[in-house]
Amino acid sequence: MSARLLNGREVSRVMREKLGTQAQQYSRDFGRRPVLATVLVGDDPASHTYVRMKAAACTEVGIESRRVHLDAGLSTNAVCAEVRALSEDPNVDGILLQHPVPPGVDERAAFDAIDPAKDVDGVTRDSFAAMALGTAGFESATPGGIMRLLDSYAIALSGRHAVVIGRSPILGRPMGMLLLARDATVTYCHSRTADLSSHVESADLVVAAVGSPGLVRGEWIKPGAVVIDAGYADDKGDVDFDSASRKASYITPVPGGVGPMTITTLLEQTVRAARERSMS
Amino acid sequence: MSARLLNGREVSRVMREKLGTQAQQYSRDFGRRPVLATVLVGDDPASHTYVRMKAAACTEVGIESRRVHLDAGLSTNAVCAEVRALSEDPNVDGILLQHPVPPGVDERAAFDAIDPAKDVDGVTRDSFAAMALGTAGFESATPGGIMRLLDSYAIALSGRHAVVIGRSPILGRPMGMLLLARDATVTYCHSRTADLSSHVESADLVVAAVGSPGLVRGEWIKPGAVVIDAGYADDKGDVDFDSASRKASYITPVPGGVGPMTITTLLEQTVRAARERSMS
Numbered sequence: 001m002s003a004r005l006l007n008g009r010e011v012s013r014v015m016r017e018k019l020g021t022q023a024q025q026y027s028r029d030f031g032r033r034p035v036l037a038t039v040l041v042g043d044d045p046a047s048h049t050y051v052r053m054k055a056a057a058c059t060e061v062g063i064e065s066r067r068v069h070l071d072a073g074l075s076t077n078a079v080c081a082e083v084r085a086l087s088e089d090p091n092v093d094g095i096l097l098q099h100p101v102p103p104g105v106d107e108r109a110a111f112d113a114i115d116p117a118k119d120v121d122g123v124t125r126d127s128f129a130a131m132a133l134g135t136a137g138f139e140s141a142t143p144g145g146i147m148r149l150l151d152s153y154a155i156a157l158s159g160r161h162a163v164v165i166g167r168s169p170i171l172g173r174p175m176g177m178l179l180l181a182r183d184a185t186v187t188y189c190h191s192r193t194a195d196l197s198s199h200v201e202s203a204d205l206v207v208a209a210v211g212s213p214g215l216v217r218g219e220w221i222k223p224g225a226v227v228i229d230a231g232y233a234d235d236k237g238d239v240d241f242d243s244a245s246r247k248a249s250y251i252t253p254v255p256g257g258v259g260p261m262t263i264t265t266l267l268e269q270t271v272r273a274a275r276e277r278s279m280s
Numbered sequence: 281m282s283a284r285l286l287n288g289r290e291v292s293r294v295m296r297e298k299l300g301t302q303a304q305q306y307s308r309d310f311g312r313r314p315v316l317a318t319v320l321v322g323d324d325p326a327s328h329t330y331v332r333m334k335a336a337a338c339t340e341v342g343i344e345s346r347r348v349h350l351d352a353g354l355s356t357n358a359v360c361a362e363v364r365a366l367s368e369d370p371n372v373d374g375i376l377l378q379h380p381v382p383p384g385v386d387e388r389a390a391f392d393a394i395d396p397a398k399d400v401d402g403v404t405r406d407s408f409a410a411m412a413l414g415t416a417g418f419e420s421a422t423p424g425g426i427m428r429l430l431d432s433y434a435i436a437l438s439g440r441h442a443v444v445i446g447r448s449p450i451l452g453r454p455m456g457m458l459l460l461a462r463d464a465t466v467t468y469c470h471s472r473t474a475d476l477s478s479h480v481e482s483a484d485l486v487v488a489a490v491g492s493p494g495l496v497r498g499e500w501i502k503p504g505a506v507v508i509d510a511g512y513a514d515d516k517g518d519v520d521f522d523s524a525s526r527k528a529s530y531i532t533p534v535p536g537g538v539g540p541m542t543i544t545t546l547l548e549q550t551v552r553a554a555r556e557r558s559m560s
Contacts, residue, residue, distance in 0.1 A: 108415060125409035132408060133449050135388060159474045167460060169413050180447060180468055185479065187467040188460055194439045198482070199465065 003248040004153075005257075006228070008145070011152045012260035015268065016061050022271050023062035026278075033064040034274035036094045036120065036266075037086045041079055041110075042072030042102045051098050057263045063270055066092065076106040080113040087115035093274035094120030096266065099170070108169075117277060120269035123170050132177040138269045143175035145261030146207065146228055147182075153250060155205075155226055158183035163199050165189045165216065165238065166209035171230060175207055196220075208238035218243020227251040230258045283528040284433075285537075286508070288425070291432045292540035295548065296341050302551050303342035306558075313344040314554030316374045316400065316546075317366045321359055321390075322352030322382045331378050337543045343550055346372065356386040360393040367395035373554035374400035376546065379450070388449075397557060400549035403450050412457040418549045423455035425541030426487065426508055427462075433530060435485075435506055438463035443479050445469045445496065445518065446489035451510060455487055476500075488518035498523020507531040510538045 027033050036058055040051045051067065058065040070082055079101065086092050095118045101107050108125075116126035122140035130137025139147070150157065162184040166172035176186045189199050190210075200206055200220040207228040208216045213236035221227060227248040231238030237254035245251050252258055307313050316338055320331050331347065338345040350362055359381065366372050375398045381387050388405075396406035402420035410417025419427070430437065442464040446452035456466045469479050470490075480486055480500040487508040488496045493516035501507060507528040511518030517534035525531050532538055 108413065125406065125413060125415065128412060129405035129409045132412060132453060133388065133405060135405065159472045161474070173412060173457075173460075176468075177453075180453075180470075183470075183472040185467065185469055185473040187465065188456075189465055190460075190463070192439045192463040193465040194441070202478070 003227070003245040003251040006149055006153060006226075006250050006252045007256065008149055008252060008258055008261045009256040011149055012264040015148070015264050016057070019264075019267050019271055020061045026271060026274055027062065030274075030278050032091075033062055034093045034271050035064045035066060035091060036096060036270045037066045037068060037089075037092045039068045039070065039083060039086070039095065039097045041070045041074065041098070041105060044100070047098045047100070051096075054096065054263055054266060057267060058270070061267055061271075063267060072102045074105070076104075076109050079105050079110045083110060083113035087113065087118060092118065093277055094118050094266075094270035096121045097123065099123070118273055120273050121170075121266055122174065122269070128169065128174060128177075131174045131181070134181055138273070139178065139265065140170045140174040141265045141269070142171050142209070142230055142258060142262045143178050144269075145263075145265040146175065146230065146258060147178050148265060149228075149252070149258070149261045150205075150226070155250065157205070159185070160204035161185045161187070161202055162205040162207065163187045163189060163203035164207045164209065165196070165200075166207075166211075166230075168209070171209045172207075175209065175230075179205075179207075206239075210238055212238055214238070214240045216240065216244065218245075218247055221247035223247050224249045228258065229254050283507070283525040283531040286429055286433060286506075286530050286532045287536065288429055288532060288538055288541040289536040291429055292544040295428070295544050296337070299544075299547050299551055300341045306551060306554055307342065310554075310558050312371075313342055314373045314551050315344045315346060315371060316376060316550045317346045317348060317369075317372045319348045319350065319363060319366070319375065319377045321350045321354065321378070321385060324380070327378045327380070331376075334376065334543055334546060337547060338550070341547055341551075343547060352382045352384075354385070356384075356389050359385050359390045363390060363393035367393065367398060372398065373557055374398050374546075374550035376401045377403065379403075398553055400553050401450075401546055402454065402549070408449065408454060408457075411454045411461070414461055418553070419458065419545065420450045420454040421545045421549070422451050422489070422510055422538060422542045423458050424549075425543075425545040426455065426510065426538060427458050428545060429508075429532070429538070429541045430485075430506070435530065437485070439465070440484035441465045441467070441482055442485040442487065443467045443469060443483035444487045444489065445476070445480075446487075446491075446510075448489070451489045452487075455489065455510075459485075459487075486519075490518055492518055494518070494520045496520065496524065498525075498527055501527035503527050504529045508538065509534050 211233035491513035509517035
């Protein structure tokens with residue numbers, strides 16, 4: 001093992017300390033804590049766990065979380081109506097709609113029912129356009145968290161070749177756009193890519209975000225490359241850690257790499273949303 | 281010369297014939313022609329020419345064009361107010377804001393003053409998100425035109441490696457998103473890319489869209505690759521045509537390749553906007 005670990009847990013700890021101070025200051029200034037509404041549709045056990053973890057992290061930094069649990073059988077319209085009510089509720093600063101939603105619900109419609117000013121998880125069309133075009137808005141929490149992690153280790157991005165594996169609307173796609181905005185040369189690979197290894201072999205930075213355990217093999221990694229594992233299937237990463245860590249200069253552990261940064265970004269954006277809403 | 285020409289002029293001719301019929305049918309159904317408002321800010325001679333060409337193409341297919349010419353010295357707010365008035369005008373179906381706008385005007389703000397339902401040139405944040413996320417909306421005219429050109433020659437995209445050179449918000453960026461939606465592996469290169477030739481050498485499809493005459497050299501082109509030249513500086517392309525056409529399987533001429541397809545896409549989307557607005 002020669003790679004240095006990108007310790008998302010430690011970076012998060014430091015960031016959350018600062019956020020705690022900011023949340024306290026907010027409470028003093030406005031007489032109430034910032035509020036994140038979490039919306040869970042249905043009974044997926046993993047989604048339950050994620051929502052619980054996010055609520056616990058809110059409490060830890062002084063954000064109030066309000067949990068909304070909707071029945072799995074609700075129609076798209078009914079879910080959108082609930083989300084819209086939170087968008088209009090003056091006492092809610094940020095909204096997190098836990099994904100995936102049940103197959104009967106149009107996820108895109110439900111995401112876009114979130115007021116962009118409260119979209120602290122960065123899932124609306126508006127937030128995507130903001131990341132892609134550099135306008136004001138929130139970032140998708142996982143790619144936003146990865147950018148914060150890279151920055152906290154002062155990893156240079158300009159002119160480097162970044163290969164993003166995966167193209168989901170809230171992870172791979174915005175990840176590439178955020179890296180492009182920072183002047184990386186960006187390649188999007190995915191399930192239809194003809195020769196994944198050849199692309200990875202030329203990458204200075206690899207972000208794997210597909211949920212396919214062990215997909216990325218150590219022998220593909222260019223010596224000295226930075227490897228980010230945003231995989232999430234069965235608690236296992238997309239990257240074969242042991243072999244990749246012998247080639248990479250920096251690598252994220254799973255768990256303790258990207259996961260905590262995702263939640264920290266959500267918290268940071270919730271505090272920011274509260275302040276921006278109170279100022280406007 | 282071994283490459284086959286991607287004849288945008290001829291493909292456009294056929295498409296515009298069909299659009300003429302559709303525009304006529306629209307006029308019969310709704311008692312008026314589809315209307316495109318063109319907005320020109322300032323006196324850039326090239327922009328004048330483009331607007332004139334687009335207005336002439338409108339006339340040719342039976343679209344009414346309404347030309348709005350604004351003073352170069354107007355503020356962003358004043359330009360946005362004019363665009364917003366057109367967005368609200370029930371007699372306008374589509375709006376084209378000719379770019380570039382003068383340096384004193386915030387182009388992004390002016391673009392986003394266009395009602396997405398009238399954004400037939402595909403320049404708003406909303407249209408970008410639609411192209412990137414696959415939701416309903418209009419395409420940026422040049423990348424949309426390139427997709428139509430590729431499709432009219434039945435060029436396969438799934439799993440192919442596409443290299444897009446340039447990342448402007450209405451050309452390179454949406455180009456990559458449209459190719460990704462069609463399952464290409466997509467690399468974005470740009471001015472900060474460290475080794476442009478190495479990326480181009482691995483491309484099955486190259487789209488050059490920077491406005492740097494002769495930037496892409498024939499010796500970089502993989503034998504049999506498809507080469508699209510969306511360059512536009514001084515009427516010269518980004519690709520060295522003579523050398524590239526000896527390696528490529530298909531190549532666009534400049535002029536007569538991408539240019540006519542851009543205008544045809546604008547016309548097509550104007551007719552579609554008119555019909556969609558009349559139906560809703």
